Amino acid sequence: MNHFPVGWGRPRDDVYGAYNPSYLPQSHGGTQANPITHTQSPIVTGTSVLAIKYKDGVVIAADNLASYGSLARFTDVKRLKQFNRKAVVGFGGDVSDMQYLDRLLNSLDVEENYGGDAPAESGPHMSAKNLHAYLSKVMYKRRSDFNPLWNAMLVAGLDESDKPFLAYADLLGTTYSSPSLATGFGAHLAQPIMRRAVPNEAASRELSKEQAVECIKECMKVLFYRDARSMPVYSIAVIDGKGVDLKEDEKLENQSWAFAEQIRGYGTQTV
Amino acid sequence: MTSIGTGYDLSNSVFSPDGRNFQVEYATKAVENGGTAIGIRCKDGVVLAMEKLVTSRLMKKDANKRIATVDRNIGVVSAGLVPDGRHFVSRARDEASSWRSTYKAPIPVASLANRMGSYVQAFTLYSSVRPFGITAIVGGFDAETEVDVDGAVGSGPKVGSGGKTQGVKEGGPYLYMIEPSGLYWGYYGAATGKGRQAAKAELEKLNLDPKKGDTISLEEGVKEAARIIYVAHEDSKDKEFELEMTWISAVSGPTKGRHEDVPKELKDEAERLAKKALEGDDEMEE
Numbered sequence: 001m002n003h004f005p006v007g008w009g010r011p012r013d014d015v016y017g018a019y020n021p022s023y024l025p026q027s028h029g030g031t032q033a034n035p036i037t038h039t040q041s042p043i044v045t046g047t048s049v050l051a052i053k054y055k056d057g058v059v060i061a062a063d064n065l066a067s068y069g070s071l072a073r074f075t076d077v078k079r080l081k082q083f084n085r086k087a088v089v090g091f092g093g094d095v096s097d098m099q100y101l102d103r104l105l106n107s108l109d110v111e112e113n114y115g116g117d118a119p120a121e122s123g124p125h126m127s128a129k130n131l132h133a134y135l136s137k138v139m140y141k142r143r144s145d146f147n148p149l150w151n152a153m154l155v156a157g158l159d160e161s162d163k164p165f166l167a168y169a170d171l172l173g174t175t176y177s178s179p180s181l182a183t184g185f186g187a188h189l190a191q192p193i194m195r196r197a198v199p200n201e202a203a204s205r206e207l208s209k210e211q212a213v214e215c216i217k218e219c220m221k222v223l224f225y226r227d228a229r230s231m232p233v234y235s236i237a238v239i240d241g242k243g244v245d246l247k248e249d250e251k252l253e254n255q256s257w258a259f260a261e262q263i264r265g266y267g268t269q270t271v
Numbered sequence: 272m273t274s275i276g277t278g279y280d281l282s283n284s285v286f287s288p289d290g291r292n293f294q295v296e297y298a299t300k301a302v303e304n305g306g307t308a309i310g311i312r313c314k315d316g317v318v319l320a321m322e323k324l325v326t327s328r329l330m331k332k333d334a335n336k337r338i339a340t341v342d343r344n345i346g347v348v349s350a351g352l353v354p355d356g357r358h359f360v361s362r363a364r365d366e367a368s369s370w371r372s373t374y375k376a377p378i379p380v381a382s383l384a385n386r387m388g389s390y391v392q393a394f395t396l397y398s399s400v401r402p403f404g405i406t407a408i409v410g411g412f413d414a415e416t417e418v419d420v421d422g423a424v425g426s427g428p429k430v431g432s433g434g435k436t437q438g439v440k441e442g443g444p445y446l447y448m449i450e451p452s453g454l455y456w457g458y459y460g461a462a463t464g465k466g467r468q469a470a471k472a473e474l475e476k477l478n479l480d481p482k483k484g485d486t487i488s489l490e491e492g493v494k495e496a497a498r499i500i501y502v503a504h505e506d507s508k509d510k511e512f513e514l515e516m517t518w519i520s521a522v523s524g525p526t527k528g529r530h531e532d533v534p535k536e537l538k539d540e541a542e543r544l545a546k547k548a549l550e551g552d553d554e555m556e557e
Contacts, residue, residue, distance in 0.1 A: 066424070077424040099422035103375070106421055107368060114340050114364065116517075116532055 042094035042150040044068050046079045047229045048186030049090035050219050051156045052194050053164040053179045053204040054212035057240030058156040060088055060166075061216045063224070064248070065231040066095045072231065078248050080235045084109060087128035087157035088237045088244055089135070092183040093171065094150035101149060104138070105131075128157025128165040128239075132175070140173025148172070152183035157239045164204070179204035182219075185227045190219035209238065221252050225259070282398045294402055295395050298351075298451035301404035305350035306337075306512065307466035307503040310408040312446040312459050312479060313492035316520035317410035318533075319348045320496040322466065322504055325511040338517045342367040342377050344412050346517050346530040350464030351405035351451075359407050363387055375421040380411035384447035384455050392453020402451045406463040409449065412519040413442035414528055444519070459486075466503025473499045489520055493533055497541035498548050505549070514542060 002008065013019070024030030044066050051060035066074035079091045081102050089105070091098040112125045126134075132155040142148050148171040159165040167177040179201055180194035197215045198204040216236065224230045232252040238245045279285055280293030287293060307322040321337045338348040339360040347363055349356035366386045370378035387409065394402045448461040460474035477495055478486050487495065493516065500514055516538055522528035533541070 074425055076426055079424070095424060099424060102422040103371075107371065110343055110368070110371075113343065113529075116336055116340060 038147040039094075039097075039150055042097070044073060044095040045229070046077065046092050046095060046098070047227055048182055048184040048190065048223055049079065049092045049152070049154045050182045050186050050190050050194070050216055050223075051090065051154045051166050051180065052198060052207070052212050052215055053166050054198075054207040054209055055205050056164070056209060057158065057238060058088075058164050058166050059209070059212040059216050059236065059238050060090050060154060060156040061220055061234055061236040062090045062092070063220065063231050063234040065229065065233075067229045070228070072229075075231060075233070078235055080237050080246060080248070081105065082237070082244050082246055083128075083131055083157075084112075084126065085243045086239070087126070087131045087155060088239055088246065089131070090154045090156065090183075092152045097149040097151050101135070101138070101151065101153075105135075108134070127160040128155050129159040129167075131155055131157070132165070132167045132169060136169040136173060136175045139169050139171060143171060143173045154181050154183060156237070157244075158241070162241060185229075186219070186223055189223055189226055193219050193222060209240070213238065217253070221255060224252055224255070225257070283394075283401060284396055284398045292395060292452075295452045298402040298404050299406075302351040302406045302451065302463060303465060303467075305352070305405070305464045307462065307464040307470055307500060308337075308348045308350040308406075308408055309462045309470050309474070309496060309499055309503075310348065310410045310446045310448070310458070310460065311474070311477070311487075311492045311496055312410070312444050313489045314481075314486045315444070315524055316412060316489035316492070316518055316526070317346075317444045317446055318489065318492040318496045318516065318518045319346050319408060319410050320500050320517075321348050321350075321515040322464070322500045323513045323515050324507075325513060332513065336515065338515055340530050341383070341409075342371075342411075343529050344377060344414070344519060345380055345383060345409065346411065346519060347407055347409050348515075348517075349405040349407040350467075351403075355403045355405045356407065359387070359391070359403060359405060362390055363409070366390075371421060376418060377414075379413050380409060380445035380447065381457070383411070384409050384445075384449065384457075388449050388453050388455040390453075391449055391451065395452060404451065406451065407449045408461050408463065409447045410445070410519060411530070412444050412521060412528055414522055415440065415442035416522055443521075462499075462503070464503075466500075466506060469505065470499050470503040473502055489518060489524065490537070493518060493537060494541045494544055497538070498545040501542075501545040501549055514538070516541070 021029040022031045025032050025034050046066055049062040051058055062079040064077055065072055066077040081089050083105055139149060150171050152170040154168055156166050166181055168181050169175050179198040182191045194215060198207055220234050224232050234250050235248040236250050279287035283294045306324045309320050311318045319338050323337050338346055341347055341363045347360050366383060367378045391403050394400050446458050446461055447455050448458055449455040459479035462470035462474060497514060504512055516533040517530060518526060518533050519530045520526040
């Protein structure tokens with residue numbers, strides 16, 4: 001019988017050999033400076049980002065909520081970040097990782113402009129396409145280090161020949177592109193609606209700016225109806241040849257909760 | 272230069288008996304041979320201008336810029352040894368970016384001048400290095416409007432603890448000049464390089480001191496800067512030169528708080544007026 005309580009409930013040294021503490025920090029007899037820890041889950045999060053390509057550019061939107069779990073913690077969080085005259089990034093997922101990426105993109109933009117202005121005819125140095133390539137490599141590097149940045153992002157803007165550009169990148173380093181895109185819950189709730197407007201690239205080349213904005217606003221409304229981590233105040237940006245038009249305090253209009261009557265399966269109703 | 276050959280000019284970090292560091296003085300000579308560089312601090316911004324002497328007809332026009340961007344709102348121009356100027360700019364960029372990573376906000380122009388002053392001064396202390404062969408003019412605009420911390424997402428409390436003091440005025444246009452000794456002062460108008468005497472004489476005629484009434488506007492500053500560079504070039508008329516000019520305004524102004532090239536139309540107009548002013552002078556002399 002071992003009378004020392006520290007020995008209770010753990011493998012016996014005389015049977016299994018001495019405990020190997022090498023993974024522990026030095027203060028606990030190990031060899032590590034600190035135990036290596038990585039993000040296991042996001043903490044303060046933003047929900048879906050939506051975007052749709054139209055004939056001259058891209059419309060992108062995300063609401064202004066940052067949730068702490070299911071608590072609607074911060075209600076004025078701007079999740080669309082303008083990179084330059086040609087590109088906007090919409091962030092879903094962890095807000096602190098978004099802030100890190102925002103600073104990273106800021107310093108990238110400062111460095112890009114060391115060389116002075118790009119000639120007016122060629123626009124800014126980096127296109128949305130360049131930016132998406134850069135961001136996706138940052139994300140893939142971090143996931144390969146088992147230390148991902150916990151975000152799903154849409155990069156919206158113009159490519160180097162000023163054609164509309166829209167693509168996705170996420171914490172796994174996954175990328176894809178489509179005439180309409182949505183992250184998070186939006187991929188399930190809004191994407192089917194947007195696909196009605198732009199089933200393919202050809203359809204997006206026909207879509208007008210007004211139609212695109214209307215479609216995005218409708219989707220933001222549907223998301224507010226059905227996504228419990230959303231709010232009715234949102235940011236929306238239109239990126240076209242004239243630059244970026246970013247509005248950060250838009251409110252959902254013409255809500256109708258009549259459909260809620262029909263919902264069965266939650267709560268206390270008996271039928 | 273009576274002290275040449277006395278041995279006190281062979282090394283940095285050695286004073287002469289009358290208290291001079293000759294290496295620093297020789298570095299100043301290198302500056303005095305470089306093309307003229309000026310900076311003007313106007314009411315609503317800063318103009319930097321450079322007389323870029325054309326050393327070869329085989330070099331592309333408007334390429335090989337001499338005025339550099341350090342952070343979005345700060346520019347640097349230097350007279351003297353070009354590679355020394357490049358190294359100075361590179362260090363200034365490092366300082367600006369490390370300031371951002373520490374404080375999550377752009378570096379104030381005064382702080383950048385302070386750090387670069389200390390850096391340049393360190394090169395007067397050791398026998399293993401030589402001083403910078405440049406005098407650098409650092410111009411910038413610290414935002415007057417409230418700037419969010421880099422990466423900020425919300426607006427924070429409007430009142431109460433952690434709230435904001437209303438009506439505080441800060442920021443504005445700033446101009447500093449850093450010499451090979453590490454000495455730096457803030458200026459209303461700064462000039463260095465070969466034509467500095469003529470340029471200083473012209474700068475002194477301008478209304479740049481806000482304590483003495485309304486100072487000149489940024490656009491007037493651009494025109495004056497072009498004219499002053501042309502005036503300063505008069506003494507080395509046989510050599511060709513290109514005028515390089517950048518400006519920085521407030522966020523509400525034409526450059527939106529950024530350091531940028533002066534737009535082509537405005538620069539062409541300023542050069543046209545500068546040439547006209549010189550012709551006028553010539554006619555009067557005749």
